[in-house]
Amino acid sequence: MLAFALLAAALPLVSAIDPPRFPHQPLGNGTKRLTFNVTTDAPGSLSPSTRTLNWVGTGKDGDYIYTGSDGSFLFENIASGESTTFLSADKIPADYWDYFISPDASRVLWAVNYTKQYRHSYFADYLVQDVESGEVQPLTSNSAGDIQYAEWSPTSSSQIAFVQGNNLFIWNDGEISPVTTNGGPDWFNAVPDWVYEEEVFGDRYTLWWSPDGKYIAYLTFNETGVETFRIPYYMDGEAVAPSYPRELELRYPKVGTKNPTVGFELLDVEALKTTNIPIEAYPEDDLVLGEVKWVTEEHGKVLYRAYNRVQDHEKIVVVDVPSGSSSVIRERDGSDGWLENYLYITYLGPVSNSNATYGNSSGDYYLDVSDESGWNHLYLFPVNGGEKIALTSGEWEVRAILKIDSKRSVVYYTSTEHHSTESHVYSVSYKTGKKTALVDDTVEAYWTASFSSGGSYYVLRYGGPDVPYQELYSINSTKPIRTIVDNKAVYDRLQTYNLPNITYHELQHPSGYSFNAMLRLPPNFDPSKKYPVLLLPYGGPNNQQVSKAFNTLNFKAYVASDSELEYITYTVDNRGTGYKGRKFRSLVTANLGDLEAQDQVWAAKELAKNPWVDSDHIGIWGWSYGGYLSSKVVELGDPIISYALITAPVSDWRFYDSIYTERYMKTTQLNPEGYNKSRVHDSTGFKKIAGGFVVQHGTGDDNVHFQNTAALIDLLIGDSVSPEKLQHSFFTDSDHNINYHGASRFLYKELSKKLYEEKKRMGDLKGGHQWSKRDVDGRVERKWKA
Template sequence: MKKHLLIIIIVLTNLVFAQENKFSTEDIVLNSYTTLAPSSMEQLKWLPNDAEYSYIEHDGKNQILMKGTRSGKKISLVDLEELNSKLIVYEKKSNDRFPKYTWITDSKFVFWIKNILFSYDVRLKEIKKMNEIPTEAEDKSTSFDYKNIAYVLDYNFFVKSGSNDAEQLTHDGSYDFTYGKSVSRNEFGINEGIFWSPSGKKIAFYHEDLRSVTDYPLLKLNTIPAKTELIKYPMAGGKSPKVSLAVYDLEQKKTTWLETIGPEDQYLTSITWAPDEQSIYLGQLNRDQNHLKLYKYSVSSGKQDTLLFEEKNDKYVEPEDGLKFLPNDSEKFIWLSRRDGWKHAYLYTTKGKLIKQLTKGDWEITEFHGFDGAGENIFITSTEAGPDQRQFYRVNIKTVEKNLLTSDAGSHSVDIHSSGFYFIDSYSSLEVPKRVRLINYKGETESILLNSPDPLIGKNIGKTEIFTIKASDNTDLYCRTVFPSDFDATKKYPVIIYVYGGPHAQLITNTWPVGRYSLWFYRMAQEGYIVFTLDNRGSSNRGLEFEQATFRNLGTVEIEDQLKGIEYLTSLPYIDSNRIGVYGWSYGGFMTTSLMLRANNKFKVGVAGGAVIDWNMYEVMYTERYMDTPETNKEGYEKASLLNYVDNLNGKLLLVHGTDDPTVVWQNTLRFAQEAMHKNKKLDYFPYVGHPHGVGGKDAIHLYQKITDYFLENL
């Protein structure tokens, strides 16, 4: 009797322990980037000149700006309490977080508090108000010396020089006629609309004419009756914005518009100032996005000066970077291009002569970091060690000799000092949560700044594996499997496929799992599911041929590759082939719905968030790059439209969508629901009222619980 009681107690204890070590929905939503993420050095950055660094250290409720030296010595510079005591003159409310700061000298940093720019001298312990702009101002941008500020107010463009009154440079700005704002829906590497010259004496800014672009209504439900808010949304095949670029000379008080010859609907990108500020460079890309011309323009006249070169591709060209001028030679620059099928660096003269290709191989540059102090070497991060790796290299411009400066397998994120002699290397892998070290020019470790403990220690977590399988054309497809902690190969397990599958994303990398999705994978593994992910052709950082395999036919090759993953899984003795589910968001929502409808009932359950249903309803720039226009590729659009496959819905499908989504408009999944209604097909649907493309705030708890419960109840 006692023996039986002891066994019961042990079993119950183990059950309680297992439950306590499971991830809750609150853990996933609220703690995935904090207590359940690796330790970090907040706002870690180099000082401008000395090879010393700074970061924010937390001490209870207080936050301290620390300085560290190469030898490992740490010095307190100023804490939040002291900073707040000096800010009280300007604002009554204390700040609860140390502001984002930027060093302008080794002893002085600047920071914004709302609409006021301050400087603080850590030696003199002195704070100064440097400038102030209206509280309603948007898109604020400072010159590199922080003496001048540009901003947008009511869609018009303003420049404020020092303590002088702001100058309003435009007066006809409106909702559909903007100045100084990012254009072309942030495609082509565009994420701002204001470009300061090196000295801060001149400034370039975008103008976007959206008057011919479709108005799209977002339904606002918090009033009675509901109201609509109009946004500009250029759908595939429709009218595209007209973009132009102006230059303003702060000393001469003169605005010059560049005479960008070409079609009105061409795209302008890669804006770069010449070091002497007499010229400005920009790429002009045609609407078909298969022909790029890089021009040099005269700043004084606005006229085209030189056509440096052209890039063409029978599918598409996608410029995402500006020119990188050599610090010791203003007549030479580096251009990043995928013209040979992989993203590499090319050395050019300002007359458009190609001097040499600096990097070569079947791998991609994922980040260009800059130059050393002498301008003799460049620093890059690349996939040369493997598509799932990120390693840091030095490349000599003269000899093109390449040296690896990091060696630990995994993902390295590097910040270079202005001298180009020291680097802060933040590294992680599946085995290493985070390690931050200071390394030198030879790749040798000078000091360890941080070695994060495992934030998931004690949690009920199984192993994660990264491996490859073959696509139908023998291409390697990278995969990841997350196993239950009590995995037993003699048992059968259901599988959840997490999918994205579209451009500009790579899911399988050798890095520590951080974030909501990663913890949700662990949560579902704790519930007895195997979680599987595959990067299909069409996704990023595998070369142009790999990415362009889906051209004009989105949703077909991707499905083929994902089914190769299913073929692999179902060959394993421990996989229950009758219990396979799929989940994804955005392009992943498109893929989830596609797999539920176009994979011969291989999937029993699916959850699709913010899904594109019909590419006719998605934006011009992105869609036409990968699909051409609906007029020139009618067959491709028809084949990709999921409205044409609703009859095939036999499993359990949940669609969720933010009703204020300005990226994938709500109409997509509403049309799908309408078609399911007409065809008497069962469909589960949940609108996240008032949310955009993602669900944030406390409502994310509802979202993740709903997704979790849907799989638990149906798979």
């Protein structure tokens, strides 16, 4: 049985923030309940804001740039508050999408005429502006909103590298020189193709200037032989559908098919001479190239991280630029699971110390995160190879590297040292090994920070569990200089509500592992009553849903709050999820969907032992991997699960992209049985589920293709699953977010209706759900009967 108690008074955080924050999710102090309209149409009214500072390193430490009330750009010093106008409003392009300031702040590169491509990439025109004169010139005269990327040299305001038509160019004070001419639909220079953007780099570029600006390392991608997946767009943004749908032709390598072939090039910027560096770490058909970093203060050495195709073996290779020779300096076998590509490698330079407990070291080092010990920790690695030095250790994990202060030889980072659901900020010296907590890590909380360019100041962000806020600190003081964002308006607004009560738990599983769980109880919870339950997993490899971060008041909070629904929601991070160590996350290797589904069913049964749980109404809802997991839970056919909501699911891993899937499942040749077992293939549980299920998907999903749901529905209908059990909706042209043309509102209403019908199924309710909650603009929803 789950240990449970309503939250009582707790001591606030030690902080000057007003109102004070407490180590639990906000409960509110009013009588209002969250409504469908507020949580779906205007969640921002109850969402804390965050101020992201665009630090600049061209003036005093602590300078950042911001937009003034009149639209002008100003430099302000975060500590002194002194500000100067950088660009007046009349000099700023009206339709700019983004901007990039040159190294000496004498010029600005503007991205205008933006068109989204994939998750991170976009097309645009670029303008170069002289700050003093305000004069603007196009980066190139022949662009038509088709430039893919542009970046200043790190040392010069007269040089820009940019990519157009998959070719790389150098802009040198208005003169343009082509570096490549072979770019085209099947050949990418200095920008990633779809799969490398989505699954490897998480960004829109694959070029890296050397620190001295004299060289550029860049990757090429040859997509010849990579299969094409076609996605039809039936409306294509028009009011009247075209006779023939537009088709997006996407080179999308699926499991077991050909991946793009990666090349590594070095460009001498002055000579405009390119040298190909052979990648010999693995054969080209067994290669995923994961990271590129310069490991020098000039241009002498550049490093790349290579994986085999299934990403369970890696080699770190250093290229000597003058000679073009390569050497493997580090190699690791991770075949007990997989190896993550965290993209944290950073060159530190010479490191020496004499602390006997820390170790003696000299020579050039780089910083990286590795789970070689079984937990993600910070290490120093010699650029020339040799013994590593551990900066952190213990049965907890580093979450993120926030800042490397080379002047003070300090690394700032967040970690789970106090608990795997929390995040606290620390520093560690890579000269002495001394570690310091920047926050009180004995208080349950979720912290992160943003540091000024020179590292003298930082904005500390309290991210939960109570209402977030941000404060400014100097590294030489433990007292805040001032509050940057207090979110008092949101805090006060939440006090007018009677909010669900969120508590955190650790479940002891028979396997010996513990699972983190988050329980959300309806307002005015009465333990003498029985409540229906909605499980809310994601459950994917290395993912985390249960954390002490502020819980957004969205649809998940609504289903607990609505007086006609009042569902308990329950989120459990099953085996395979993140921040519990390598062994825990590796348990699902080559066997996705098995242990995760078993764990969710087990958690449901454990919860059902509580007298306030209605064990006849326990269901599950998931989106993406969560949708897949929900399907696998139904497939198990356990009667503890009485209904399911399945949104944008994977149904067969052979339909998903190769780099993501093979990282966890290996290849179909190595693991044919695993692929057969992992797909949703048995309709028996779908036939038996008492309250039926809903399946939803967008037809324009370029991530988890609609093919997954089409195949799943065909399986179920072909196996005679009854219409009483199966309800399915598709959303025309919607991508993975399902929000095109009003789809999001319909989707959540459909889910709400299903949850109401589930309560009604056993005679708990009469009639239909009354959609009569007032919207934020005062209108009343038309009533309808379920």
